[in-house]
Amino acid sequence: MTADPQRWLWAVGAVVLWLVLIAVKVWRERRAAALVRARSEAMAGAGDGKPVLVAFASQTGFAEELAWMTARALLGDGGVGARVLSFADLDLETLKAADRALLIVSTTGEGDPPDNAARFVRKTMAAPGDLAGVRFGVLALGDRSYDQFCGFGHAVDGWLRRSGAEPLFDTVEVDNGEAGALRHWQHQLNQITGHVAVPDWTPPAYAPWRLVERTLVNPGSPGGEAWRLAFEPVDPVPDWSAGDIAEVGLPERDGVTPGSREYSIASLPSDGRVEFLIRLMRRPDGTPGLASGWLTQGLALGDRIGMRLRTNRSFHGPADATPMILIGNGTGLAGLRAHLKARTAAGGGAWLLFGERTQAHDAFFDAELQAWLASGVLRRLDRCFSRDAGDGRYVQDLVAAAADDLRDWIARGAAIYVCGSLEGMSQGVHAALEQALGADVVLTMLEDGRYRRDVY
Numbered sequence: 001m002t003a004d005p006q007r008w009l010w011a012v013g014a015v016v017l018w019l020v021l022i023a024v025k026v027w028r029e030r031r032a033a034a035l036v037r038a039r040s041e042a043m044a045g046a047g048d049g050k051p052v053l054v055a056f057a058s059q060t061g062f063a064e065e066l067a068w069m070t071a072r073a074l075l076g077d078g079g080v081g082a083r084v085l086s087f088a089d090l091d092l093e094t095l096k097a098a099d100r101a102l103l104i105v106s107t108t109g110e111g112d113p114p115d116n117a118a119r120f121v122r123k124t125m126a127a128p129g130d131l132a133g134v135r136f137g138v139l140a141l142g143d144r145s146y147d148q149f150c151g152f153g154h155a156v157d158g159w160l161r162r163s164g165a166e167p168l169f170d171t172v173e174v175d176n177g178e179a180g181a182l183r184h185w186q187h188q189l190n191q192i193t194g195h196v197a198v199p200d201w202t203p204p205a206y207a208p209w210r211l212v213e214r215t216l217v218n219p220g221s222p223g224g225e226a227w228r229l230a231f232e233p234v235d236p237v238p239d240w241s242a243g244d245i246a247e248v249g250l251p252e253r254d255g256v257t258p259g260s261r262e263y264s265i266a267s268l269p270s271d272g273r274v275e276f277l278i279r280l281m282r283r284p285d286g287t288p289g290l291a292s293g294w295l296t297q298g299l300a301l302g303d304r305i306g307m308r309l310r311t312n313r314s315f316h317g318p319a320d321a322t323p324m325i326l327i328g329n330g331t332g333l334a335g336l337r338a339h340l341k342a343r344t345a346a347g348g349g350a351w352l353l354f355g356e357r358t359q360a361h362d363a364f365f366d367a368e369l370q371a372w373l374a375s376g377v378l379r380r381l382d383r384c385f386s387r388d389a390g391d392g393r394y395v396q397d398l399v400a401a402a403a404d405d406l407r408d409w410i411a412r413g414a415a416i417y418v419c420g421s422l423e424g425m426s427q428g429v430h431a432a433l434e435q436a437l438g439a440d441v442v443l444t445m446l447e448d449g450r451y452r453r454d455v456y
Contacts, residue, residue: 050081050098050100051080051082051083052071052081052083052098052099052100052101052102053082053083053085053098053101053102054067054074054083054084054085054101054102054103054104055085055090055103056086056087057086057087057103057106057114057116057120057152058104058116059108059115060106062106063104063105063106063114063139063141064104066141066182067084067104068084070082070139070185070189071084073186073189073201074189074192086116087105087113087120088116088119090124091120091123092131096129096130096131096134099133099135100134100135100136100168100192101135101136101137101165102138102189103136103137103139103160104139105138105153105156106141106142106152106153107140107141107143107148107150107152107153108152109146110146110147110148111151111155112151113152117152125155125159128162128163129163130164133166134160134165135165135167136160136166137168138153138156138167138171139153139172139174140153140154140156140157140171140174141153142173143176144175144313149173150171150173150174153171153173157171158443158446161443161446162443168188169188169422169455170455173313179202180247180308181310182201182202183200183247183310184245184262187262200259204247204249204260206249206307207234207235207307208234208235208305208306208307209232209233209304209305210231210302210304211229211301211302211304212231212232212273212302213301214228214229214296214301217277218362218364219361221357221361222358222361222387223356223358223361224279224280224281224282225279225280226279226280226330226362226364227277227279227296230273231274231275231305237273238269238309239269240268241316242265242268242316242335242342243312243313243315243316243317243335243338243339243454244265244310244311244315244316245263245265245309245454246264246276247310248260248291248295248305248306248307251294253290260308262456263334264332264419264454265335265338266333266338267338271341274307275334276295277333277337277364278296279292280292281293312454314452315335315417315454317339317342317343317417318450320343320344320347320348321347322347322413322415323348323351323412323413323414323415324339324343324348324349324350324415324417325351325353325406325409325415325416325417326339326340326350326351326354326419327352327353327416327417327418328353328354328355328419328425329355329356329420330362330420330421331364332455333354333419333420334419335419335454336352336419337365340368340369340377343377345376347377348413349377349379350372350377350379351378351380351381351414352383353382353383353395353398353399354381354382354384355383355386355394355398355425356386357386357387359383359385359388359391363383380405383398384398394425394428396425396429396431396432397432399432399433399436400432400436402436403435403436403437406436410441410445414450415445415449415450415451415452416450416451417452417454418451418452418453418454418455419455421455421456422456426453426455430442
């Protein structure tokens with residue numbers, strides 16, 4: 001130990017300077033946190049009704065940035081207030097107090113949580129909580145080069161489901177900030193805001209496609225017009241897989257570009273064109289919907305549109321040897337049709353359960369389904385028609401009636417794919433699957449990727 005007073009003064013000065021720097025840092029962090037809280041509370045109080053909780057688990061700041069973008073979209077596009085919160089400040093009571101929660105969740109490494117979520121994982125996620133009545137959505141950020149892609153996001157989703165919370169929609173996965181997946185998240189926010197004509201955060205690079213076929217497939221149906229459309233690429237045919245999504249850019253209207261719409265692709269690259277099955281939607285006053293009206297009525301054969309095909313890995317099919325149970329209703333048959341086209345008679349086979357209004361008008365793609373039955377691609381076809389006398393069933397009723405056979409297929413390793421309407425159909429099918437297979441089995445299949453949904 002030195003007795004030199006000058007060295008002591010230097011040492012004391014260094015310690016004092018270090019303490020000052022620490023104090024300044026703490027003050028700045030607390031001031032920044034206070035500003036964030038004030039900003040969050042202002043956004044929460046600016047909207048109508050109870051605000052949506054927007055929580056982020058972020059390692060690099062990207063999830064936090066997306067959380068604020070989400071909050072601004074809710075407030076600016078739909079007048080819905082949003083309270084933004086870090087996972088570091090999130091607990092069970094805060095979640096329980098929220099009617100709706102949107103969680104933007106990053107994964108670090110092989111399924112690990114970000115640092116700011118460590119306390120939440122240790123104290124809150126250690127066991128299921130009581131979150132009955134809470135509705136949630138998860139945006140999972142990850143890197144597909146890791147085996148546990150979006151692992152922490154899926155862990156949060158599974159914990160919320162086990163805690164009794166109800167998903168607003170299935171987890172949206174984002175690979176390295178992929179813009180198309182982020183637009184899909186933005187489209188899901190429309191369910192909360194009620195708006196559909198909202199500019200995309202990151203406008204896609206559209207390619208030109210030409211309308212070559214448009215056919216009304218259900219004239220006279222009580223369920224409204226459904227149209228089969230086909231577009232050929234102006235440039236060489238791009239590659240895509242069954243389960244992928246087409247983003248269609250909408251034309252400018254009244255000086256505003258209203259963004260894009262997503263549609264399930266009903267065809268494969270070998271067809272040389274993308275095909276859709278689109279329902280003409282009508283507003284309460286009877287006028288056609290913005291996108292469906294333009295596509296089914298406004299375009300002329302030969303007209304060009306801008307379109308981008310987006311990879312949707314969360315709805316890609318399993319290996320051909322894996323049996324598939326396909327469940328859907330209405331125009332949701334489009335996405336299931338692509339999977340059937342991708343199967344072979346020598347594979348594991350497929351079973352389709354499908355519901356619509358009337359057999360006379362709404363037996364979509366019937367000739368193809370019968371051909372797939374004859375070839376062995378389709379091993380079983382169960383259909384119901386809710387408006388037909390003597391039937392009156394919905395697709396979830398088919399699931400319940402076939403519970404024993406469903407358990408046999410699942411025991412043989414089958415995967416379940418659901419496509420169609422979010423409200424009513426997918427919820428009813430999910431409940432029927434839980435009744436037939438057990439809630440734990442259904443949740444495990446979700447986590448293992450053997451139960452996948454493309455619902456809207």
